[in-house]
Amino acid sequence: MANEPEEMSMNEVLSSIRQMLSDGGEAETAALDAEEDVFVLTPAMRVSEESATNIQEKMKAALTKLAEQKGKKSAEDYQALVKAELQPILKDWLKEQMPALIEQALNNEINKLFG
Numbered sequence: 001m002a003n004e005p006e007e008m009s010m011n012e013v014l015s016s017i018r019q020m021l022s023d024g025g026e027a028e029t030a031a032l033d034a035e036e037d038v039f040v041l042t043p044a045m046r047v048s049e050e051s052a053t054n055i056q057e058k059m060k061a062a063l064t065k066l067a068e069q070k071g072k073k074s075a076e077d078y079q080a081l082v083k084a085e086l087q088p089i090l091k092d093w094l095k096e097q098m099p100a101l102i103e104q105a106l107n108n109e110i111n112k113l114f115g
Contacts, residue, residue, distance in 0.1 A: 013063065016082040017090075044104065058089045 062085040069081055 016079070017086060019079065020083045020086060042104070055089065055093055058092075059086075062086060062089060 066078075066082060066085055070078060073081060
């Protein structure tokens with residue numbers, strides 16, 4: 001039990017991702033949170049089972065590694081590790097999902113304008 005890595009809470013993971021995406025810009029994060037136009041994910045936007053499993057495996061491995069290193073590194077080093085571990089996974093997911101997300105968003109906007 002004592003050798004088990006401490007799991008990161010969902011808030012810690014989301015905070016790390018927000019920080020990574022904004023490169024430390026707190027004003028940008030606040031501006032994103034304050035926007036009224038919200039992108040809503042629908043069931044039609046779900047990823048395939050195979051893709052989801054692959055991404056889940058990568059994320060699980062990355063989060064396990066991050067949990068193991070949490071107490072061993074300084075805050076700056078840990079933040080760099082979070083960025084190094086999660087950024088490639090997020091980029092791969094975005095590359096895979098972007099066409100479908102854009103198509104859905106465009107269809108929604110076209111339906112708002114002409115529907």
